[in-house]
């Protein structure tokens with residue numbers, strides 16, 4: 389029997405070395421097993437995965453999607469949302485994007501710059517979104533997928549409802565929804581969140597890249613987000629409403645193929661009720677429109693407003709905070725609190741203080757800032773559709789690509805990863821390297837309650853090689869914990885911080901760090917140790933656990949990145965000469981006890 393965490397001064401495992409093996413490496417005494425890889429049948433006809441990638445678009449809509457990312461385990465038992473079961477639950481996970489070379493038998497078919505195979509494009513759209521998978525641990529300790537009516541795929545085509553101040557706005561009106569109240573699909577679902585009332589939140593990150601526009605004077609609600617000439621997969625080049633909607637070029641107000649407002653229905657936080665497979669997902673516009681990496685809540689207490697944080701992952705973008713107008717009382721009616729509130733953006737001052745600046749058309753300071761900048765918004769819906777521009781106007785601090793946030797359950801301190809920023813040309817106190825190739829983790833404490841507009845911040849960890857880093861203990865990182873490009877971030881229930889990395893390019897392939905990895909850090913002591921190293925070419929992202937902490941779920945995204953149909957750079961998880969597939973990893977202790 390190990391003593392409780394709070395009485396221990398050392399993390400109870402031996403740090404593993406960095407490596408470039410094509411396997412999952414965990415410390416001695418721990419075990420890892422891959423689970424629900426891309427293509428696992430979960431619903432409908434339960435179509436078997438085909439190793440030659442010959443599954444159809446319809447098959448893909450009944451199988452686990454591609455490129456696993458954020459994830460949450462919802463226990464199934466009588467007390468929904470506050471459940472305690474550690475043997476039975478819904479595992480809900482994001483599928484960020486697709487790798488066409490691996491999704492199709494021979495990659496994407498492109499002729500003269502156009503996609504010519506609608507079935508292929510439909511498969512790509514269906515491989516995006518979210519999977520809801522009912523899972524159960526049998527009496528041998530093995531996790532299995534349950535055939536279940538709750539199993540569900542939400543894709544890039546699933547009908548969704550729009551709520552909050554931008555619902556019904558003129559800029560949200562489309563051919564599909566002349567009232568501006570619905571849209572189709574969610575895309576580029578990166579990190580996630582979950583609510584106290586038992587729903588899942590999926591976050592639309594690099595949605596802008598899926599749309600095209602050939603407008604000469606691109607409007608601010610597209611240009612500020614980087615919607616450009618062609619979509620990343622060329623979906624807009626296929627004939628038909630389901631594809632042409634990705635071309636936002638105005639064709640004329642009465643033209644049937646005018647999709648100018650389609651991109652405005654993306655860039656939001658999306659709420660999914662995993663316990664009701666017939667429910668319509670909700671896009672919550674009150675939480676702002678940007679490249680939402682994820683969302684994390686401050687501790688929720690009855691009688692207090694809801695507070696959550698979300699980062700905009702692009703170079704020199706911002707960190708945001710949302711405070712609900714009304715107070716939280718209980719699970720019933722919780723979702724309403726995401727509909728009305730105030731969105732703030734962070735300014736990190738050089739003296740270690742910080743300010744939350746309201747993006748609220750009724751706030752006199754915001755109105756003054758708009759007037760001074762010569763920018764006008766007709767109403768709050770327009771402010772939220774143009775969240776980035778609103779944040780520019782109030783003078784928020786441009787950050788080094790905000791990724792995940794995590795809140796320490798012990799004291800409410802908020803931690804955010806800033807993954808890297810090759811585009812930084814001048815440093816500031818909160819982003820001290822220029823450029824910043826390795827990233828860092830910033831931390832703050834609200835001054836005077838979670839809904840405060842002031843905070844105090846410091847830098848928790850400066851990632852990098854030994855010669856250019858500072859660990860949470862104030863010392864340079866060493867062989868047991870050098871890391872770069874921190875991305876995924878999560879606190880376990882006992883207050884240990886788990887850090888996942890997303891290096892790419894030469895940093896991944898030739899740096900001193902090895903493959904992407906996951907570390908554990910103890911904020912009480914500053915001790916940080918490498919716990920897991922992923923297979924080749926992957927990113928380690930997404931993390932959740934059962935309430936008893938005997939099972940940890942982690943996602944491995946894009947193993948073998950850069951593979952072609954003829955040459956795989958990884959064969960994880962199946963080994964041999966198999967096709968690389970994103971998958972979840974189940975981590976347990978050999979003795980079956982709680983993980984740490």
Ligand code: FEO
Pocket residue numbers: 484578579593681701791875
């Ligand atoms: Fe999809 Fe910012 O990572």
Ligand code: CA
Pocket residue numbers: 578579681791875876890929
């Ligand atoms: Ca990420």
Ligand code: CA
Pocket residue numbers: 791807875890
């Ligand atoms: Ca990343």
Ligand code: CA
Pocket residue numbers: 484927945
């Ligand atoms: Ca990714």
